[in-house]
Amino acid sequence: MQLIGYLDSPFVRRVAISMQFLGIEYEHRELSIFRNFEEFRAINPTVKVPTLVLDNGLFLIDSTLIIDYLETQCAGRRLMPGDSEAYATALQYVGVAMVGMEKVAQIIYETTQRPVERQHAPWLERLRTQLGGALELMELIVAEQAGGGSRWLYGEQLTHADISLAVAWRFIQFTECVSFDPADFPALSSFSARAEALPQFQACPPTS
Numbered sequence: 001m002q003l004i005g006y007l008d009s010p011f012v013r014r015v016a017i018s019m020q021f022l023g024i025e026y027e028h029r030e031l032s033i034f035r036n037f038e039e040f041r042a043i044n045p046t047v048k049v050p051t052l053v054l055d056n057g058l059f060l061i062d063s064t065l066i067i068d069y070l071e072t073q074c075a076g077r078r079l080m081p082g083d084s085e086a087y088a089t090a091l092q093y094v095g096v097a098m099v100g101m102e103k104v105a106q107i108i109y110e111t112t113q114r115p116v117e118r119q120h121a122p123w124l125e126r127l128r129t130q131l132g133g134a135l136e137l138m139e140l141i142v143a144e145q146a147g148g149g150s151r152w153l154y155g156e157q158l159t160h161a162d163i164s165l166a167v168a169w170r171f172i173q174f175t176e177c178v179s180f181d182p183a184d185f186p187a188l189s190s191f192s193a194r195a196e197a198l199p200q201f202q203a204c205p206p207t208s
């Protein structure tokens with residue numbers, strides 16, 4: 001199996017880290033959606049990362065769908081809480097973290113792919129407001145459900161909620177187009193520091 005995409009994409013990184021936790025081996029292929037557009041297009045005409053190329057040549061896209069495949073078809077277990085109520089909250093937390101990632105990605109595209117004079121300020125303002133909303137929720141989730149970042153959300157084992165929140169915060173914090181003071185997000189900062197110290201996260205450094 002080949003996972004395509006740089007780990008500077010939080011969507012690629014959440015898949016890579018999940019594969020570490022699930023013990024699934026893969027080849028990592030670093031292709032850029034911009035610099036390697038034509039090469040990428042030959043593999044996957046939609047040019048989206050993450051792309052997972054299966055051994056039979058089929059390719060999968062979208063981190064959540066890829067994770068679904070990996071868990072149900074390869075690992076036989078899921079990085080989700082078993083209890084129904086906890087499962088629902090974990091889905092909500094993953095969703096909030098995914099919006100955080102998505103809004104930063106949209107801000108990056110708006111500010112790096114358009115000439116300055118063509119950038120639409122109200123649209124950027126909207127994206128930043130949505131990102132702020134996601135971040136406030138992320139901080140609240142970790143503060144209330146993970147002891148202010150001193151523990152994981154659902155006990156000893158990390159779930160996709162833990163992985164997504166940590167990956168999203170790392171992405172948001174180190175992206176130049178947005179700036180937030182970590183001091184305003186103490187729970188997320190300490191949660192992220194603990195997650196980033198784990199071998200599964202260390203194996204997937206967000207470099208480009």
Ligand SMILES: N[C@@H](CCC(=O)N[C@@H](CS)C(=O)NCC(=O)O)C(=O)O
Nearest residue numbers: 009011033048049050062063064105
């Ligand atoms: N919902 C998708 C989002 C993936 C995504 O937007 N990836 C970005 C890179 S961070 C991408 O492929 N951008 C290229 C494009 O949209 O044209 C997922 O979870 O995989």
